[in-house]
Amino acid sequence: MDNSILKLFNTEYPIVQGGMIWCSGWELASAVSNAGGLGLIGSGSMYPEVLVDHIRKCKAATNKPFGVNIPLLYPNIEEHIHSVIEEGVKVVFTSAGNPATWTKKLKDNGITVVHVTANTKFAKKSEDAGVDAIVAEGFEAGGHNGREETTTLCLIPMIKQAVKIPVIAAGGIGTGRGMLAAMALGADGVQIGSRFVASKESSADIHFKNAVINAVEGDTKLMLKQVTPVRLLKTSFLIKCLKRKQEVPALLNFQNY
Amino acid sequence: MDNSILKLFNTEYPIVQGGMIWCSGWELASAVSNAGGLGLIGSGSMYPEVLVDHIRKCKAATNKPFGVNIPLLYPNIEEHIHSVIEEGVKVVFTSAGNPATWTKKLKDNGITVVHVTANTKFAKKSEDAGVDAIVAEGFEAGGHNGREETTTLCLIPMIKQAVKIPVIAAGGIGTGRGMLAAMALGADGVQIGSRFVASKESSADIHFKNAVINAVEGDTKLMLKQVTPVRLLKTSFLIKCLKRKQEVPALLNFQNY
Numbered sequence: 001m002d003n004s005i006l007k008l009f010n011t012e013y014p015i016v017q018g019g020m021i022w023c024s025g026w027e028l029a030s031a032v033s034n035a036g037g038l039g040l041i042g043s044g045s046m047y048p049e050v051l052v053d054h055i056r057k058c059k060a061a062t063n064k065p066f067g068v069n070i071p072l073l074y075p076n077i078e079e080h081i082h083s084v085i086e087e088g089v090k091v092v093f094t095s096a097g098n099p100a101t102w103t104k105k106l107k108d109n110g111i112t113v114v115h116v117t118a119n120t121k122f123a124k125k126s127e128d129a130g131v132d133a134i135v136a137e138g139f140e141a142g143g144h145n146g147r148e149e150t151t152t153l154c155l156i157p158m159i160k161q162a163v164k165i166p167v168i169a170a171g172g173i174g175t176g177r178g179m180l181a182a183m184a185l186g187a188d189g190v191q192i193g194s195r196f197v198a199s200k201e202s203s204a205d206i207h208f209k210n211a212v213i214n215a216v217e218g219d220t221k222l223m224l225k226q227v228t229p230v231r232l233l234k235t236s237f238l239i240k241c242l243k244r245k246q247e248v249p250a251l252l253n254f255q256n257y
Numbered sequence: 258m259d260n261s262i263l264k265l266f267n268t269e270y271p272i273v274q275g276g277m278i279w280c281s282g283w284e285l286a287s288a289v290s291n292a293g294g295l296g297l298i299g300s301g302s303m304y305p306e307v308l309v310d311h312i313r314k315c316k317a318a319t320n321k322p323f324g325v326n327i328p329l330l331y332p333n334i335e336e337h338i339h340s341v342i343e344e345g346v347k348v349v350f351t352s353a354g355n356p357a358t359w360t361k362k363l364k365d366n367g368i369t370v371v372h373v374t375a376n377t378k379f380a381k382k383s384e385d386a387g388v389d390a391i392v393a394e395g396f397e398a399g400g401h402n403g404r405e406e407t408t409t410l411c412l413i414p415m416i417k418q419a420v421k422i423p424v425i426a427a428g429g430i431g432t433g434r435g436m437l438a439a440m441a442l443g444a445d446g447v448q449i450g451s452r453f454v455a456s457k458e459s460s461a462d463i464h465f466k467n468a469v470i471n472a473v474e475g476d477t478k479l480m481l482k483q484v485t486p487v488r489l490l491k492t493s494f495l496i497k498c499l500k501r502k503q504e505v506p507a508l509l510n511f512q513n514y
Binding site for chain 2 (some may be wrong): 154
């Protein structure tokens with residue numbers, strides 16, 4: 001298989017396990033990497049010393065390539081950047097921030113850098129910032145998302161046309177069919193999240209795993225659009241919040257729901 | 258090509274031109290049918306006598322199969338049903354209503370019936386009502402849309418799994434790549450709208466054609482969710498309406514925008 005993502009990460013399959021706060025520690029990342037994909041430790045929910053511990057455990061659990069996802073809005077971002085460099089992490093996925101800020105430093109330290117975007121404009125900015133590949137994340141993706149609400153089916157061909165670097169499709173992909181569709185649209189690889197949340201090795205709580213498995217059409221919704229759009233499961237707690245939205249602090253502005 | 262849609266419609270390609278109010282009269286429908294797809298006359302914006310006129314002109318313009326799209330909410334629905342039967346139309350696509358109401362009558366008159374849905378529940382109901390195929394329309398589709406906001410990428414595999422009849426994918430498809438992706442997801446054919454709006458034979462106004470062509474990421478939005486969800490272009494008129502939403506009559510409830 002002549003594939004730019006396999007060459008970039010030196011993996012067996014062009015499948016990336018998305019970095020997900022609380023769900024993707026060293027157990028999941030190493031399991032995915034051992035199975036031939038690229039596992040990512042999600043550092044967004046980790047204190048700096050916790051990340052170092054997960055990186056070390058991941059290195060002990062696999063000889064295959066793995067990476068760390070760092071949301072650039074992380075408050076102690078310098079410490080996370082320092083940790084991945086010090087611990088010899090080979091691949092970093094950055095998200096939720098400006099790719100120009102840290103890409104050069106990471107690349108100067110021999111790290112492959114991938115940035116997550118949800119629109120063409122930031123895909124081009126990421127390429128200009130020197131990243132090695134793009135994750136193009138559609139409207140159907142779980143977690144943080146773009147304001148334009150562009151779906152994976154529409155987004156991938158546009159981003160593929162806009163940049164020369166490899167494109168990894170994300171959002172709504174959880175099967176071989178979905179992967180084939182993404183590649184028909186021009187993607188070089190795929191990033192999968194929710195399907196991995198529901199795996200044994202995921203550190204998500206069993207109730208969350210079951211909620212993901214049992215979710216049907218209409219059970220998730222893109223919310224918090226005025227703050228930062230995020231796709232959430234409509235749990236009973238969330239529905240209660242929506243009903244009491246006047247009382248929710250300004251930061252959790254559900255107004256645009 | 259062993260394809261259930263080609264067999265059902267007796268066309269050369271498994272491509273349906275979506276019925277679209279104001280945009281798809283006999284000129285567009287006959288042009289698509291002459292080119293090997295299935296052209297549809299969009300009857301939702303036509304008075305009964307106008308529809309009859311378009312059907313007759315379409316018959317004169319092509320010997321190939323063509324169809325009529327009838328939104329079941331159309332106020333003079335009985336007259337449209339009568340017209341398609343009287344004029345010997347071979348294919349009817351129904352949408353925006355209960356497929357149980359008219360399917361039997363149409364099929365008793367030898368008409369192939371396809372119903373448009375945006376979720377699994379109504380796909381199953383349509384199959385139970387005896388339709389010959391389903392259009393499964395994702396969140397990215399223009400015009401009327403589902404409340405669940407399920408994207409084409411997620412919707413097609415679910416509906417394909419839920420029903421035994423052929424599935425036509427719609428929403429976000431406008432290229433060969435998109436068509437291949439839809440078929441990788443399990444679709445037997447595709448329905449394309451906006452791409453045909455922008456064609457010479459479409460009866461859309463040139464300003465609307467240009468607006469469709471020039472639209473970029475984020476330029477359309479699913480709105481009127483409290484009434485009946487519809488994907489609209491964010492024109493300056495619409496933005497003005499949104500700014501003055503308090504003054505807009507209750508029927509045009511933008512509250513959920």
